[in-house]
Amino acid sequence: MNIRHLEFFVVLAQELHFRRSAERLGITQAPLSLAIQSLEAELGARLFHRTRRTVALTEAGLALLDDARAILARIEHAKESVWETVSGEVGRLRVGFTNASTLSPFFPRLIHAYRTQRPKVNITLLELSSSRQIEAIEQREIDVGLLRMPESAPPTDLVFTPLMEEPLLLAMHARHRLVSAPSIKLNDLRDEPFIAYPRQAGVAVYEKIVALCAKRGFKPQVVQEAQQASTLIGLTATGLGISLVPSTLQTIAVPGVVFRHLDETDTITTLYIVHRHGDANARAMQFVELARGLRDETSYRT
Structure with a gap:
């Protein structure tokens, strides 16, 4: 007919x-x-x-x-x-994110802005390590990711767009010997016990720390591992060891923990938004463009 x-x-x-x-x-x-x-x-x-x-x-x-x-x-x-x-007005958008990225003011602002602009899109948020997100994007298990670039990341056709840079801070017990030091460098931590993410967890911050220490000729002495950012800071409060964390983690206010900047120029970590090259998914590309726009509106260093 x-x-x-x-x-x-x-x-x-x-x-x-x-x-x-x-x-x-x-x-x-x-x-x-x-x-x-x-x-x-x-x-x-x-x-x-x-x-x-x-x-x-x-x-x-x-x-x-x-x-x-x-x-x-x-x-x-x-x-x-x-x-x-x-x-891109309807459908599903799967977004990967790291545990620490949720503590950045950029993350909730981005998610809220997208949900406001695309109320009919069903957005699913999945907490994954940086390495796991890269695999998930390549295998089309998620559409975009918010992650930090792993030092061991293999060559890929994915597009990495920097969103914000932040320094790595030294988190330590309030009575640690370095609390009152006029300047702190990574070399000062050579003999310190570290609390860190598990090596096998695929957390890019861990790989970054190991690479920075290797550059200075030593390997961090990890005495305790923690899966979650809050656990990392909580264990630091016990005096068991020190930790190096992105500056956004200082929003986790735990009594007895002091955060200090390092007197270094390369102790910087970058948050990226990642998507597949040439992706025809309109929802994913709109999410990426929104992230870029919000980045450009802020005062974050990129």
Whole structure:
């Protein structure tokens, strides 16, 4: 059944006048008459009573009218659904994030802004390590990731866009010997016990710390591991050891823990937003563009 013929039929059923219907459709009366005749021939029933003065629906026409309107409405709905999906207005967006990234003011601002702009999109947030996020994006398990670049990251076709840089801070017990030091460098931590993320967890900050220490000729002496940022700071409060953490972690206020900046130029960690190169997912690309825009509006160093 020709959809265009159904559209002509519904308009004529509303107007019950060939000339007005043709004008409304933007065509002449001849193709309108041919379309109605073709539809009637296909259905094997007269749809209109026609005289020189009047046009009226037949019983068959009345029976078809509701169905025709429903069919056209469903087609229009399908078009709108496809458009909304392609344009990124609806659908699902899977976003990976690291544990520490949630403590940055950038993270909640980005998620809130996206949900405000795309309220019909179902956004799913998945907490994953940086290394695991890279794998998940490549395997299309998630659409975008908020992560720090692992030192051991293999060559990839993914696109890494920097969002913000922040220094690594030294977290230590309030009575630690370095609390009152006028200046602290990584070399001062050579013999210190470290509390760190597990090596096998794929946490980029851990790899960064190991690389920075190796650059200075030593390996951090890890005496305790912790999976979560809050646990890391909590264990530091016990005096068991020191930890190096992104500056956003100082928002975890634990009594007895002091944070100090390092007098170094390379102790910086960068938060990236990552997506697949050439991704046709409109929702993912809109999320990335929003992140870039928010980055440019802030005073974060990038």
